Amino acid sequence: MSFRSLQVAIDAVDAFLSGIGLTLAASKREALLVHPRASTRFSTPGLSLRGLPIEWSKTVRYLELTIDNRLSWRPAVDDLRKGNRKVLSASS
Incomplete structure (x- = not known):
C-alpha cells in the first residue's frame, strides 16, 4: 500500500x-x-x-499492550516488569 x-x-x-x-x-x-x-x-x-x-x-500503546516497530515483545515485557516492581515495593 x-x-x-x-x-x-x-x-x-x-x-x-x-x-x-x-x-x-x-x-x-x-x-x-x-x-x-x-x-x-x-x-x-x-x-x-x-x-x-x-x-x-517507535512504540505505541494499544489496548494496554505496548507494540514496537520491530513487533517484538520486549516493550510489553519491560512494562510488566516495571508494574511488578511497583507492586512488590508497595507490598514490602
Whole structure:
C-alpha cells in the first residue's frame, strides 16, 4: 500500500466517522511504521489527520499492550516488569 493511498484511507475513515457523529481524537494521533530497515522511518513521507501531522513513533500503546516497530515483545515485557516492581515495593 502506498502512502498516498494510506492518506486517502485515513481521510475516508475520518469522513465516514464524522458522517455518523463520531470523531477521531486528533490529539492522540500517532503511527507505527514496521519495516526491516530503521532508516526507512526518516525517508517516509508524513501522514496527516485534518491537516495535523501524524507523528511516527517507535512504540505505541494499544489496548494496554505496548507494540514496537520491530513487533517484538520486549516493550510489553519491560512494562510488566516495571508494574511488578511497583507492586512488590508497595507490598514490602
